[in-house]
Structures are given as structure tokens and as C-alpha cells.
Amino acid sequence: MIDNQKMSLYAAIESRRDVRAEFSGECVDDAVLQRILTAAHHAPSVGNTQPWDFVVVRSPETLGAFARHVEQQREAFADSLPSDRKDTFDPIRIEGIETSGTGVVVTYDPARGGEHILGRATVDDTGLFSAVLAIENLWLAAVTESIGVGWVSFYDEAYLTDLLDIPWPVRPIAWLCIGPVTEFQRTPDLERFGWRSRRDLSEAIHHEKFGRRD
Amino acid sequence: MIDNQKMSLYAAIESRRDVRAEFSGECVDDAVLQRILTAAHHAPSVGNTQPWDFVVVRSPETLGAFARHVEQQREAFADSLPSDRKDTFDPIRIEGIETSGTGVVVTYDPARGGEHILGRATVDDTGLFSAVLAIENLWLAAVTESIGVGWVSFYDEAYLTDLLDIPWPVRPIAWLCIGPVTEFQRTPDLERFGWRSRRDLSEAIHHEKFGRRD
Numbered sequence: 226m227i228d229n230q231k232m233s234l235y236a237a238i239e240s241r242r243d244v245r246a247e248f249s250g251e252c253v254d255d256a257v258l259q260r261i262l263t264a265a266h267h268a269p270s271v272g273n274t275q276p277w278d279f280v281v282v283r284s285p286e287t288l289g290a291f292a293r294h295v296e297q298q299r300e301a302f303a304d305s306l307p308s309d310r311k312d313t314f315d316p317i318r319i320e321g322i323e324t325s326g327t328g329v330v331v332t333y334d335p336a337r338g339g340e341h342i343l344g345r346a347t348v349d350d351t352g353l354f355s356a357v358l359a360i361e362n363l364w365l366a367a368v369t370e371s372i373g374v375g376w377v378s379f380y381d382e383a384y385l386t387d388l389l390d391i392p393w394p395v396r397p398i399a400w401l402c403i404g405p406v407t408e409f410q411r412t413p414d415l416e417r418f419g420w421r422s423r424r425d426l427s428e429a430i431h432h433e434k435f436g437r438r439d
Numbered sequence: 440m441i442d443n444q445k446m447s448l449y450a451a452i453e454s455r456r457d458v459r460a461e462f463s464g465e466c467v468d469d470a471v472l473q474r475i476l477t478a479a480h481h482a483p484s485v486g487n488t489q490p491w492d493f494v495v496v497r498s499p500e501t502l503g504a505f506a507r508h509v510e511q512q513r514e515a516f517a518d519s520l521p522s523d524r525k526d527t528f529d530p531i532r533i534e535g536i537e538t539s540g541t542g543v544v545v546t547y548d549p550a551r552g553g554e555h556i557l558g559r560a561t562v563d564d565t566g567l568f569s570a571v572l573a574i575e576n577l578w579l580a581a582v583t584e585s586i587g588v589g590w591v592s593f594y595d596e597a598y599l600t601d602l603l604d605i606p607w608p609v610r611p612i613a614w615l616c617i618g619p620v621t622e623f624q625r626t627p628d629l630e631r632f633g634w635r636s637r638r639d640l641s642e643a644i645h646h647e648k649f650g651r652r653d
Contacts, residue, residue: 234451234583235474238481238576260449266640267452268575271592273629275638280645287647302560310555317557332649341524343531343634344592346516351592353564354571354612361482361575362452369448378485378558378565391649398568415487420557424489426480431494433501435546435605 244373245318264366270355274338282328325404373406458587478580484569488552496542539618587620
């Protein structure tokens with residue numbers, strides 16, 4: 226156990242950022258990546274199905290192709306915005322695909338666990354949710370290791386499925402850029418750039434029924 | 440900051456359990472619950488939308504009504520199983536709704552953030568994913584506070600929506616039983632009871648393309 230593994234949970238949650246511009250250009254160490262993926266693999270899952278997989282992508286060709294695809298999606302989104310929002314969006318960086326040097330694509334396999342899945346018969350989405358819980362474990366572990374994570378969602382799912390030969394019915398649910406950083410921002414990018422600020426927690430807490438905030 | 444807030448992230452991930460039978464019957468302290476919900480509220484979210492809400496349920500009538508509903512769903516699932524799986528399922532406890540004393544229902548509001556959501560234009564599910572990430576933060580914070588969490592998914596979504604007056608288009612995505620525990624199990628219940636065991640991490644890691652495990 227190295228020292229930075231002792232970072233407290235609350236400190237990790239507080240300092241976690243979605244990293245775009247701060248990747249140093251070095252590659253994450255294999256042993257560190259293994260610890261981060263081990264943390265992801267210890268997530269809770271419905272019926273203990275562990276329906277996640279992790280595709281580690283480092284080929285410059287694949288990273289480059291995905292980066293170009295994402296750039297196109299970025300332009301399409303920018304074009305869809307009214308002009309004031311477009312001005313706010315323009316300087317916001319949305320990916321660090323090539324500079325991070327490592328992409329981890331998290332996938333969800335709805336067939337994992339067979340026909341009778343304890344807890345998914347009523348809420349089918351709990352399968353998908355399980356893979357998302359793994360991502361949060363991964364992200365917090367990365368913070369503890371001083372490694373940045375940036376979740377890229379500007380992509381067409383069919384494109385990514387094809388790019389990585391992901392077989393049906395497995396579904397890619399996230400592209401995570403993972404790598405050493407020069408620094409962690411203290412304020413989330415979307416707050417710094419004026420896109421959207423924090424909601425007060427008191428607005429999010431309700432008592433007994435939705436809407437009762439007293 | 441109290442001492443147990445210093446629990447390391449890796450320790451929290453390792454010792455996190457899905458609690459059913461070990462709730463002590465005491466109620467979680469309000470200040471502790473506030474810290475746990477603060478951790479949830481610091482989750483990442485697509486476009487910084489923070490689309491989650493938390494309905495704290497302690498009314499014995501509501502807890503009792505939901506527990507009866509869940510019991511019916513449990514029976515329906517048991518009846519759907521082949522006999523060998525039914526025998527394995529029988530002793531597995533699936534909820535601690537009344538014994539935990541507190542339910543936290545996490546909801547997802549797809550309308551939060553308006554029309555132009557940075558990062559959700561391409562993958563709409565990232566909104567839903569954001570609320571799930573908040574649940575993992577909540578769960579790990581609870582472990583750090585020695586508080587148990589049990590995620591109940593044996594319910595009909597329309598029933599729960601109605602029970603808590605959740606307005607359209609907001610969607611309940613989890614009922615979490617939250618309370619002090621007598622102990623944390625070392626082995627997940629579904630492993631202890633022989634329902635399903637852990638998958639090896641090496642099976643979950645692929646290189647460059649899905650399916651390449653060398």
C-alpha cells in the first residue's frame with residue numbers, strides 16, 4: 226500500500242474533477258491502472274451480476290479516430306445552441322482522448338447472470354446502473370492515485386461499438402480518459418466557464434413526499 | 440471532522456456491503472445523514488445538471504406500505520424461479536425497509552438543466568447515470584460513517600412514484616434503506632448464500648478491442 230492510497234473517502238469526493246485540459250501527456254502506470262480497475266470491480270451490482278467490462282485503449286490510431294469522431298459531435302452540439310450558450314460553450318474543452326494516452330471504455334452486458342437476475346425482474350435498469358456504480362468507484366480510486374479521469378459522452382454509440390468490436394448485446398456506456406495530470410482544478414470546469422453552477426443541497430432534500438422541503 | 444471520516448477510499452470500497460439483516464433498529468443521526476447526502480450531492484453529473492433529489496422517508500405508515508409491496512414482488516420473483524434457484528433464493532433477505540428506520544429514495548429529473556445539456560445530446564442515458572453516480576458516493580460515505588445501506592429494487596416503479604407523489608417526468612431510481620448496523624458482513628450476502636460468486640477481474644479487462652484479453 227502506498228501512501229496516497231490512504232486518502233480519505235471524503236477528501237476524494239471533494240477533490241474529484243472531470244479532467245479535460247490538465248493531462249500531462251504521460252501514461253498511467255500499469256500497476257496503478259490495475260488498482261483503479263480493481264476498485265471498479267468491487268462495485269455493488271444487482272444480483273451480484275458484475276455486468277461490467279473494461280476495454281483499455283492505447284493504440285494511437287484508435288485514440289485518434291475516436292478524437293476526430295468526438296470533434297464532429299462537438300461541432301454538431303455547438304451548432305444546435307442559441308448564440309449566448311454557444312459563446313459560453315466555445316472555450317470549454319470536452320475531451321482529453323489523445324493527451325491522456327489511455328481510454329477505458331466501460332461496457333454493460335445485459336446477458337450476464339442469465340435469465341433469473343435477483344433484483345432486476347422489477348427494475349430492469351438496475352443492470353445498467355451496476356456498471357455506472359463501477360465507474361464512480363474507478364473515478365474516486367483514480368483521484369486517490371492522483372490520476373485524472375475525464376468522461377467523454379460526445380459520441381455516437383453505434384460508432385464506438387463498431388470501433389472496439391463490441392458484440393451484441395453488450396453496450397458501451399462510457400469512454401473515460403485516464404492519465405496523470407499537471408494539476409486538479411479546484412472548481413469544476415462547467416462552473417469556472419459559467420455554463421452551470423451548483424444547486425443548493427437543501428433544494429434536493431425532500432421529506433416523506435416529493436416536494437416537501439420543510 | 441470526526442475520526443471515522445478519515446477512512447480511506449480503498450478501505451470503504453473493500454468493506455462496503457449491501458445490508459439487509461444487520462440493521463440495529465436505531466435511526467441514523469440527522470447530522471450523519473446530512474454528511475452522507477452531501478457526499479451524494481458532490482457526484483459528477485452530465486453538463487453539471489445535478490439531476491438527483493433525495494426523498495427521506497421515516498413515516499412508519501409509508502415504510503410499512505412499501506415493505507408489503509416489496510414482499511409481494513419478492514413472492515412473484517420466487518414463483519418465477521426453477522426449483523433449484525428457488526431453494527437458493529428462499530433464505531436470502533432482500534430488504535430492511537422497516538428495521539433500518541430510514542428510506543432514502545433517489546430520483547432522476549430528466550428536465551433539470553433545460554433543453555441544451557452539454558454531453559447528453561449524444562448519449563441521453565448520461566442523465567440517468569449521473570443520479571446513479573450520486574448513489575455510489577452516498578453508499579461509500581455511509582460505510583465511512585459505519586452506517587449500512589441496502590438498495591431495494593423489488594418494486595413496481597409506478598407504485599413508488601404514486602406512494603411519494605413524485606411528479607412527471609421525475610423518476611424514482613432507487614430505494615435505499617439507511618441505518619446503523621450491528622455488524623458489516625465480510626462476504627456479500629449473495630456469495631454467502633451461494634446465489635452468485637465473484638468474477639475474476641482478469642476476465643473483465645480487454646485490450647484495444649473487446650474480447651482481446653492477452
